[in-house]
Amino acid sequence: MNRNIHTFIACDHEYEDSDIVLFGAPFDGTTSYRPGTRFASAAIRNESYGIETYSPYLDMDLLDKKIFDAGDLEFGFGNTERVLNTIEDMTAQILKDNKKPIMIGGEHLVTLGCVRAATKKFPDLHILHFDAHADLRDDYLGEKLSHASVMRRCHDLVGDGRIYQFGIRSGDREEFLWAKEHVFMQKFNLDHLDEAVKNLKDKPVYLTIDLDVLDPSVFPGTGTPEAGGVYFPELIKALNLVFGLNIVAMDMNELSPVYDQSGASTALACKLLRELLLQL
Amino acid sequence: MNRNIHTFIACDHEYEDSDIVLFGAPFDGTTSYRPGTRFASAAIRNESYGIETYSPYLDMDLLDKKIFDAGDLEFGFGNTERVLNTIEDMTAQILKDNKKPIMIGGEHLVTLGCVRAATKKFPDLHILHFDAHADLRDDYLGEKLSHASVMRRCHDLVGDGRIYQFGIRSGDREEFLWAKEHVFMQKFNLDHLDEAVKNLKDKPVYLTIDLDVLDPSVFPGTGTPEAGGVYFPELIKALNLVFGLNIVAMDMNELSPVYDQSGASTALACKLLRELLLQL
Amino acid sequence: MNRNIHTFIACDHEYEDSDIVLFGAPFDGTTSYRPGTRFASAAIRNESYGIETYSPYLDMDLLDKKIFDAGDLEFGFGNTERVLNTIEDMTAQILKDNKKPIMIGGEHLVTLGCVRAATKKFPDLHILHFDAHADLRDDYLGEKLSHASVMRRCHDLVGDGRIYQFGIRSGDREEFLWAKEHVFMQKFNLDHLDEAVKNLKDKPVYLTIDLDVLDPSVFPGTGTPEAGGVYFPELIKALNLVFGLNIVAMDMNELSPVYDQSGASTALACKLLRELLLQL
Amino acid sequence: MNRNIHTFIACDHEYEDSDIVLFGAPFDGTTSYRPGTRFASAAIRNESYGIETYSPYLDMDLLDKKIFDAGDLEFGFGNTERVLNTIEDMTAQILKDNKKPIMIGGEHLVTLGCVRAATKKFPDLHILHFDAHADLRDDYLGEKLSHASVMRRCHDLVGDGRIYQFGIRSGDREEFLWAKEHVFMQKFNLDHLDEAVKNLKDKPVYLTIDLDVLDPSVFPGTGTPEAGGVYFPELIKALNLVFGLNIVAMDMNELSPVYDQSGASTALACKLLRELLLQL
Amino acid sequence: MNRNIHTFIACDHEYEDSDIVLFGAPFDGTTSYRPGTRFASAAIRNESYGIETYSPYLDMDLLDKKIFDAGDLEFGFGNTERVLNTIEDMTAQILKDNKKPIMIGGEHLVTLGCVRAATKKFPDLHILHFDAHADLRDDYLGEKLSHASVMRRCHDLVGDGRIYQFGIRSGDREEFLWAKEHVFMQKFNLDHLDEAVKNLKDKPVYLTIDLDVLDPSVFPGTGTPEAGGVYFPELIKALNLVFGLNIVAMDMNELSPVYDQSGASTALACKLLRELLLQL
């Protein structure tokens, strides 16, 4: 009798054989408004059996890929720095073994752990960021390590001109002012992505997708829904552009499954993850 | 004092006087993922009192139509063939009386019962199929009678070139390959419907609408939500095209009301059913 | 220690200093279908702390405005006329003090209380009305004071040609017929709003937004969701047009938070209210 | 083909043949806190097919009774007096035909309509009242016709010493003081019911059961859950005592199905209604 | 890096080393009323990490036991007999290896698969049955293999006097009459369990727990909640009695997690399963 191995659909290869390594980071300890993203990676694995391995968008099949699903990292809540260290260690290990890490959040702060590891291996790292929120605060109610500050902390590591933000439609005034000096920010939509892609050609790119970049109508299952977002086909099309780049690591975050009891948000996240895995 | 007769709004005519006969097929016994469509027909009747009988789209009113609502078929769960027989008998009776049957599912497999009856009366039957899923598997985990095989079973009855599928965006690789040889399949959207309509001119047409053809944002109340679907006004416009054809019977299926606690999915199904009844 | 003052975000100025006065009218006593709008104003205040005070759409910030939040009116249920009187008195007081009232419903009938006060101060009042429903019945099951009759009662006060309706996609046949003679009605969408705006130039305008004008996909949290509605960016754009007018008072109504457990509807209402307050 | 007659399970006899007449009063227009009881009677009919007609408690079967289900009364919202008149007329008709009326609320105020009719036929009417709330306010925020005043209005009709209340655990101080002079009130539980039953021997008795007399753990589906209530077996046992009396009419009210998404509250209400019908 | 093995908490031993083998049977294909038990075993595994491995009731710890969790059986829906065969094969294999099988349903019919295997190895098998429902119908709407007939089918295998039922409070009249002749049935509660235990001394016993034996207040997460059930401490106490017997196999069924969004039902099932595993 076999043990009950539980993976995202079709991601059941051996670590050694795999090109891509998937892992979950079920942390939402700095979420200020509505928590719940800690449940995302488990939900995505469970519900992945409701989608197909085959993508009619790409005419590709997960059954043809070699992917290892490492399950979820385990961390206590209450010490943010320790959480980030665990994520960084995991990412560094995968990168060292010349595989591509793909992390499922959790809140957006988990990105910082991956980016720390990635900048060590790729000092010239650039970041491509899809999100409704700028996440550029210097601190949030005094905390430097916060979901609302994550891109600012990433900027501390990569510096000016290396972060490209798309879909941004919420933030305080200071974030929008600061952005003008330090990052590329496309407000409201994904226009001009082709130009960003040109700029990023030949660079090592970290891709981070905060799923709340999507319109709440197609993705209500998130802590801070922001009306006026991007639709699924637009995002799929954008990813086609993006995957011509040298993506060295990536994450998808901010699904909070409990807020969408229809399951449509989790199903969308599963489908998007399939498309990401097929193109990575 | 009058008995409590419970119908879809304004469908309270006598059977003999009616041109259209509505009935429910509350079966979801082969649903592999998330059941619940068995509750659709009751929900649609209950919530139909939240919509108007008048359509501003068509400037027509249900009060001017003669429709009989026969309530729901009753079946035990556990014997799929017996369920299909009950549906076939009901449909055959209505067709024999020269009325138009319209069935509310239930899962999509219920369509097979109607199509069996319809092909007996109309040997040249063609099928127009709106859906997110191809439903063209030869079997599902060994079962030939499955929601995932329903169009393949219909193909067994009508043969090549008689099935026109629109909006398909999910299936396994084999289904998409098989489709190329045997059916017309429009992926992702409703484009080229006008051409299909031209081909179907003068044919007896069975219309089957799996409501998950709609985008989950407008229709989350279904078992397997598939991002990237069709919007309500597109579907309304498509139906305008379709109803120039000789529709001899039809069904609308896969509403699972429990998955959309806002009631918006059920309300949409009610409104769509009104539009269908007005045009049939 | 300070008292726990509870306002819509950043609306914490003194009454005397304020230009705008916000108040809630938590009444849904004539709602015939699904009640719940009585909870809207409390939900909007609570959840307003999940949005930002800054609008990237307008590059304006609520922190720069002077707004007083008076909390909710208190009324017993069961006597509709008394409720309307309470609303009228409140509105009249604010208008008398030369401030702009903005009311959060509640069902749509609450609009009548404000309009009564506004027509007394502005006899030439015109009404701009966004809604899915015509609300033009002369009575509803015998009741003259009903959510389904509110615009007809407003017409009793302002007369022919003074009401402009947009987005209407539901009503009975008589309402649509009556509308042709007495009001301007744009069915289904916001087309021709620019023309209406031209006509309304230099008039005192009352703006009433029934949030169900929005598509249920972006706003499922309402009692009677009507498929085929307006999207958030369209509404935002429409408001840009509208706020060139002389808006003397306004309301936003028909959020029923309990029907959207994702919170996306309430979040949208908060964001829309911010945009309204910034432009008023 | 038969029309779709929709009744509480097994209550499908002709009016003329029946001893008991069931009807729904879907009104919650004076509910001050959380509405929703308007949906109770429809939910009870729908879900009654999940229970059995046979009671192992009584070894009796609904199939052996003659009961007519008249469906729901229809009323507009906004005019409380008119609603009460409709209920009174219905009750009077049933009583005139020498049948026993049993009404499903709706909020508790609907009881007043029945009691008005019953006191006309039975001037010596006594009232047996199970409830968490005293409902003895003289008015509620100025309204004399309110769910919170219903027993006070009944007292206006029947006078001192004729109302027996059980299970009461909530009210304002004045209600409890007033009760001492005018009614029999058993606080918190059903103790001393046997003594009340002795006093009521040979009297015409109206029985009104506000389902919130039950503990919220067994009956969360109600607008104002009050911890510390009665359990189901206690209530069943109490009813055994009660049905030795001359019950001339009765009602069961305050189920608000939407607040208990498990369906357990509605299922309990169905089962309790079966027990009531079997013993009436 | 390790594979993501997913088990009930602490049931992560090798098959060969284990005394007990846990598996899930996610089938609800004959459920006539509200489906959903197919999700129970996955929910129980997921939520088991919210309970402790240590039982203060027994002062025992799962960490000291050797249990293998084989995951869930996989079956298509639509062919009940095939499902039962799969369950029977699994059970037979475990029994052949001299381990104790414990199955998590699914609907109650899954018990039949286990009992078929168990009677082959233990021809003198007796069955101890906790349930709200008798499940003694000869067929349900014509289906012999139905959740409502499962104990009748078991009786076909074990014969008169071998089935002991406790807590039964629902069924049709015929079931209760039939029971008098063929099984021991304790209505409503667990009284006389000690006597049954005496009778069962030295017999091979199959224990089947339909979780709806519990009161819906403590266990609302089930398809057919029946008021008036057993409380958790009573059930725990009963199990203490039972585990003096020679339990050769067992199951726990009818959790339908979706109907209890608080998670309390699933948490209770996890805790109960811990107590069962510790005592088996």
Add this chain to the structure above:
Amino acid sequence: MNRNIHTFIACDHEYEDSDIVLFGAPFDGTTSYRPGTRFASAAIRNESYGIETYSPYLDMDLLDKKIFDAGDLEFGFGNTERVLNTIEDMTAQILKDNKKPIMIGGEHLVTLGCVRAATKKFPDLHILHFDAHADLRDDYLGEKLSHASVMRRCHDLVGDGRIYQFGIRSGDREEFLWAKEHVFMQKFNLDHLDEAVKNLKDKPVYLTIDLDVLDPSVFPGTGTPEAGGVYFPELIKALNLVFGLNIVAMDMNELSPVYDQSGASTALACKLLRELLLQL
């Protein structure tokens, strides 16, 4: 016009005049399983208008008490120590002004902030603790400041023999062993509370009520529901005993309103808080 002051019902006195000061601590940052207690204090204030100010249990009325509601403390998430400092400062201030603090959590760890302040003023502080969980771990996944360690941290401050625990029914083996040496622990129920009360006579007592001490049937709205708990009338009775003591400060925590969509848990918490305030 008055500002919208938002308090627990009837707790609207001035700080200077008040004997009791209520405040919220909306923190759940170390919750390891299901977060959500951060929403408790807001929910309790909102829903307090659904209960009465009068207690029929005590024949006392909140209208006769002088209580100030200070609203909620504000803290960022991510730095547990800073949160505890904020709570400690608030508590110290209230104690310094010779008023009694009563805090609404939040997760149980918030208790530590209050206890730190209370031990400074009352070095002989004893703690009376109602809970399902022992909360006696020395650390949780490496974190010393955790909801699962809170009573252990309190023990660090008060020492052996000063903590009395009641209702405990969950923990790991080590916690139960450690408890034997260092605290008084009553497992499963509230027995022997009278003896504890005798021991605590004349001591300054801190009372902390983790609401999950209640059975999940009466209180499902909590993160970690533990079957087999205490019922509401038992807890009310226990509090009658307790309030003969010298309670110098107290808290009530672990309501997670989102997990009980019926609102019954929040309503119970409101009622319990009323009883606590009346007796403090």
